[in-house]
Amino acid sequence: MSTSDYDPACLPDLLPLYYRRLFPFSQYYRWLSYGGVSKNYFQNREFSFTLKDDIYVRYQSFTTQNELEKEMQKMVPYKIDIGAVYSHRPSQHNAVKSGTFQALEKELVFDIDMTDYDDVRRCCSAADICSKCWTLMTIAIRILDRALREDFGFHHLLWVYSGRRGVHCWVCDDAARKLSVAARSAVAEYLSLVKGGEETVRKVVLSDPIHPFINHSLSVVERYFQQYAIVDQDILGSKESVDKVLAVLPEDIKKDLAVSFKDEKDPMKRWNLLCDLVLRKKSNSKKGGQYFDKEIMLQYCYPRLDVNVSKGVNHLLKSPFSVHPKTGRISVPIDLKELDTFDPFEVPTISLICEELEKPRAEEAEEDDMKDKENEQEAGERRRIRDYKRTSLAKYVKVFDRFLEAMARSRKGEMLKKSDLQKDF
Amino acid sequence: MQFPGRRKKVIGSSQNDLYDHCLQFYGQPPLENISLTEFETFAVERLKLLKSVENIGVSYVKNSEQYVKKLDAEFSSLNFPLRTELGDRRVQGGTSEYEKRRKDHISHFILRLAYCQTEDLRRWFIQQEMDLFRYRFGELTSKHKTDFLHKNNLKYETVSAEEKKSLKDKLITSSYGLSGITVEEYDFYKVPFQDALDLVRTRKVYLLAGNAYIPHHEIVTIVLNDFRTRLSKALAMTARSLPAVQSDERLQPLLSHLSHAYVGQDYSIQKNMGKISLEQIDALSGKSFPLCMRHLHKALRENHHLRHGGRMQYGLFLKGIGLTLDQALQFWRSEFVKGKVDADKFDKAYAYSVRHMFGKEGKRTDYTPYSCMKVILSNPPSQGDYHGCPFRHSDPELLKQKLQNYKVSPSGINQILELVKGMHYQLACQKYFELTHNVEDAGFSLNHPNQYFTESQKLLGGGLEIKKEVDMSQRSQENPANMTRPSQANSKQAHEEMGDLDSFFQDE
Numbered sequence: 001m002s003t004s005d006y007d008p009a010c011l012p013d014l015l016p017l018y019y020r021r022l023f024p025f026s027q028y029y030r031w032l033s034y035g036g037v038s039k040n041y042f043q044n045r046e047f048s049f050t051l052k053d054d055i056y057v058r059y060q061s062f063t064t065q066n067e068l069e070k071e072m073q074k075m076v077p078y079k080i081d082i083g084a085v086y087s088h089r090p091s092q093h094n095a096v097k098s099g100t101f102q103a104l105e106k107e108l109v110f111d112i113d114m115t116d117y118d119d120v121r122r123c124c125s126a127a128d129i130c131s132k133c134w135t136l137m138t139i140a141i142r143i144l145d146r147a148l149r150e151d152f153g154f155h156h157l158l159w160v161y162s163g164r165r166g167v168h169c170w171v172c173d174d175a176a177r178k179l180s181v182a183a184r185s186a187v188a189e190y191l192s193l194v195k196g197g198e199e200t201v202r203k204v205v206l207s208d209p210i211h212p213f214i215n216h217s218l219s220v221v222e223r224y225f226q227q228y229a230i231v232d233q234d235i236l237g238s239k240e241s242v243d244k245v246l247a248v249l250p251e252d253i254k255k256d257l258a259v260s261f262k263d264e265k266d267p268m269k270r271w272n273l274l275c276d277l278v279l280r281k282k283s284n285s286k287k288g289g290q291y292f293d294k295e296i297m298l299q300y301c302y303p304r305l306d307v308n309v310s311k312g313v314n315h316l317l318k319s320p321f322s323v324h325p326k327t328g329r330i331s332v333p334i335d336l337k338e339l340d341t342f343d344p345f346e347v348p349t350i351s352l353i354c355e356e357l358e359k360p361r362a363e364e365a366e367e368d369d370m371k372d373k374e375n376e377q378e379a380g381e382r383r384r385i386r387d388y389k390r391t392s393l394a395k396y397v398k399v400f401d402r403f404l405e406a407m408a409r410s411r412k413g414e415m416l417k418k419s420d421l422q423k424d425f
Numbered sequence: 426m427q428f429p430g431r432r433k434k435v436i437g438s439s440q441n442d443l444y445d446h447c448l449q450f451y452g453q454p455p456l457e458n459i460s461l462t463e464f465e466t467f468a469v470e471r472l473k474l475l476k477s478v479e480n481i482g483v484s485y486v487k488n489s490e491q492y493v494k495k496l497d498a499e500f501s502s503l504n505f506p507l508r509t510e511l512g513d514r515r516v517q518g519g520t521s522e523y524e525k526r527r528k529d530h531i532s533h534f535i536l537r538l539a540y541c542q543t544e545d546l547r548r549w550f551i552q553q554e555m556d557l558f559r560y561r562f563g564e565l566t567s568k569h570k571t572d573f574l575h576k577n578n579l580k581y582e583t584v585s586a587e588e589k590k591s592l593k594d595k596l597i598t599s600s601y602g603l604s605g606i607t608v609e610e611y612d613f614y615k616v617p618f619q620d621a622l623d624l625v626r627t628r629k630v631y632l633l634a635g636n637a638y639i640p641h642h643e644i645v646t647i648v649l650n651d652f653r654t655r656l657s658k659a660l661a662m663t664a665r666s667l668p669a670v671q672s673d674e675r676l677q678p679l680l681s682h683l684s685h686a687y688v689g690q691d692y693s694i695q696k697n698m699g700k701i702s703l704e705q706i707d708a709l710s711g712k713s714f715p716l717c718m719r720h721l722h723k724a725l726r727e728n729h730h731l732r733h734g735g736r737m738q739y740g741l742f743l744k745g746i747g748l749t750l751d752q753a754l755q756f757w758r759s760e761f762v763k764g765k766v767d768a769d770k771f772d773k774a775y776a777y778s779v780r781h782m783f784g785k786e787g788k789r790t791d792y793t794p795y796s797c798m799k800v801i802l803s804n805p806p807s808q809g810d811y812h813g814c815p816f817r818h819s820d821p822e823l824l825k826q827k828l829q830n831y832k833v834s835p836s837g838i839n840q841i842l843e844l845v846k847g848m849h850y851q852l853a854c855q856k857y858f859e860l861t862h863n864v865e866d867a868g869f870s871l872n873h874p875n876q877y878f879t880e881s882q883k884l885l886g887g888g889l890e891i892k893k894e895v896d897m898s899q900r901s902q903e904n905p906a907n908m909t910r911p912s913q914a915n916s917k918q919a920h921e922e923m924g925d926l927d928s929f930f931q932d933e
Contacts, residue, residue, distance in 0.1 A: 150633070150634070151632040151633065151634075151635075152618060152632065152634075152635050153618075153633075153634040153635025153636070154635070175619075175635070179619070180619075182622055183618075183619050183622055185626070186618075186622040186623075186625045186626040187625070189626045189627070189628075190625050190626060190628050190632075209597065209598040209599070209600075209601065210598060211598060211599050211628050211631075212595045212598055212599060212631060213628060213632070214628075215598075
């Protein structure tokens with residue numbers, strides 16, 4: 001079992017090992033350099049570290065991959081966050097004339113946190129998750145991924161498991177990194193359908209005409225709704241949850257359903273009754289545009305974003321491949337091709353992968369050792385590559401590699417286009 | 426007159442080329458010499474126009490029929506270009522279309538000089554110019570709209586007929602009020618989503634591959650965004666070249682007058698200092714205080730205390746109506762002492778803050794009384810606070826009760842509540858003014874509590890007003906007649922205008 005052995009008290013011992021032999025520095029550096037197209041892009045990037053005993057340091061920046069490695073191995077951060085690319089090196093921000101040190105670019109990011117759904121999930125609450133409510137993340141990823149690609153035209157999205165109770169999305173396109181605060185907030189609002197806090201009962205309101213984006217999102221939700229909401233979450237089972245569902249409906253429909261539910265106990269049949277009733281009311285109603293059944297589906301399943309995370313150009317977000325100190329799990333990229341089978345409980349913990357490192361090595365390993373003796377510098381890197389390949393981390397680094405390949409190809413395509421335009425041969 | 430720092434040459438010297446469209450983006454500054462007289466006249470007229478835009482915008486729903494009608498009238502009387510073709514015959518004795526466009530161009534740039542200096546001024550100027558632009562663009566014919574877009578390099582692609590057909594259903598459902606027929610007939614523009622943020626944010630447009638598909642009639646939103654960005658940048662640049670302009674003695678007095686015409690409403694200049702006695706305050710609070718201040722005064726009298734937010738809002742208002750520092754100290758002390766605070770504590774803790782308000786402590790900034798905008802938008806009241814705007818911050822039920830207590834008629838209360846529902850808080854207060862003073866029309870656009878007080882006192886014939894101001898209110902009634910005069914660039918008139926400038930700005 002992946003989790004069985006994780007104990008937060010071991011972090012001080014595991015982290016140094018992780019940063020020395022497993023953290024994929026070369027891919028990480030490759031990502032954040034974005035092909036070296038912009039000068040100093042990596043050097044002006046802010047990182048923040050949370051060290052042992054909750055000591056928080058901001059404005060960390062590094063000039064080379066080597067420096068990044070050395071510092072991380074020295075400081076052994078418990079948490080790593082990535083911030084914006086600034087106008088100057090963040091580590092020297094105090095030396096810069098006040099007002100001129102500014103955040104210039106950053107990936108467009110989204111943070112979906114399971115606790116934001118506490119009012120609509122019954123299986124867990126707060127920091128807990130289980131396989132039943134994980135479906136919410138699957139739905140969120142499908143809806144947002146489609147919208148960001150098809151509606152907004154973005155291509156390079158990195159979805160990452162946060163390590164405990166949610167997922168992050170890093171939109172890495174050139175255009176995305178250059179977006180203003182206003183643009184980011186507009187994108188986040190476009191993607192928001194569930195509005196209101198504690199005081200709001202009916203959090204989704206639909207009216208004619210229904211925007212194509214909402215229709216697309218509904219078709220995703222519909223695919224999962226029966227199994228997730230009616231069966232797993234059993235929202236039409238107990239009186240308490242039925243009341244909650246009915247609370248968003250107008251009085252007349254509520255009354256009718258309360259009556260029919262007395263005789264009909266099967267949740268699936270109850271749902272059908274609800275939908276039929278809404279449909280009937282709609283065709284009778286002069287107002288038109290009564291979509292209560294759809295509103296319920298969206299309120300229970302549609303992704304809930306924190307707009308503030310996406311808005312700020314300088315907002316710091318947990319880094320991929322960092323460790324979650326409470327669960328020990330690595331923040332790994334999610335392969336969308338295998339989304340339906342992704343299991344957060346199968347994500348490797350730091351203790352697991354460190355354990356896997358210690359396993360006896362096969363024959364090929366000895367040959368590689370000989371090669372290493374020839375060139376020590378590359379040896380370190382090669383060893384590290386071999387090392388993570390021996391652990392459960394391997395497949396996730398592969399996902400990351402594919403993501404980086406796609407970006408590199410697209411950059412090449414752009415350069416060819418540009419040189420064609422300029423008629424350079 | 427050279428505007429420093431900008432050297433773009435205008436290609437093509439014929440009149441027709443320069444002002445070939447009645448609307449423009451004001452990208453190029455004017456490059457001719459004009460007389461001081463014309464300079465001043467143009468500036469004042471545009472300012473009048475912008476103020477009308479502001480007032481009409483508060484009194485009527487923007488771009489509604491009445492709004493358009495009223496603005497049309499302003500345009501004619503002030504001689505600004507409407508939608509006619511350049512070559513149109515001159516209205517007998519009036520200004521030609523060309524001359525109107527030239528005035529539009531030059532006056533805009535002059536006002537930039539006056540309004541680039543502070544954040545507030547810039548914001549106001551940009552807001553009015555945008556409303557003005559939106560109104561004028563909306564009045565163009567479809568062809569003229571397209572002409573304008575092309576002339577200004579807004580090369581937004583139109584969506585091809587085939588694409589429209591394949592996307593027809595999606596286009597119909599993304600924008601309100603479109604049918605299959607309109608989609609076929611109207612032009613749609615493909616605009617990068619970053620240029621259409623307002624439509625994207627509210628999901629009022631179809632998005633595909635990063636492009637927003639905008640129907641022709643919505644294109645104004647896009648154009649406005651562009652206009653705002655350009656103007657904002659231009660003002661920042663203008664601010665930087667300002668010192669050179671201000672050193673010209675001929676211009677400096679006019680420019681500062683122009684910008685004070687807007688700022689002059691801040692009531693930081695106390696005209697009536699010492700004219701109010703403390704005994705009058707109770708009576709005045711019922712007669713001439715706006716609801717927010719009446720509420721604060723009552724709370725102070727009842728609780729013998731106000732928290733910081735309330736002390737600031739009410740204290741500065743009292744300063745604005747003419748209380749001296751000594752009077753203020755006496756006022757607050759006498760009230761607080763009736764409560765839990767003894768005289769010593771008052772002197773130690775609260776007196777300092779009163780003196781601070783009058784600019785006698787710390788930074789020695791003479792704080793200005795809060796405008797309605799500030800009261801409505803910043804620092805919302807929490808439990809135990811009495812500040813803020815009752816129309817904005819009070820629960821409608823409580824507001825209704827309060828108005829009933831103050832003997833406002835039920836139909837009046839309903840009108841007020843309607844305005845509150847529509848979020849027109851200042852109009853609601855204006856309505857309260859009209860109901861409590863028994864007038865049909867307040868005769869002013871409310872945007873400051875002290876303005877409420879001044880206007881109320883004017884109406885009630887309070888002896889507090891300095892004689893000069895009574896003259897002003899008479900003269901303001903003559904102004905509509907005056908407004909047609911500037912069309913004749915007669916130097917004698919212009920001189921009178923100059924003299925009138927002070928008075929014009931003061932009675933705002």
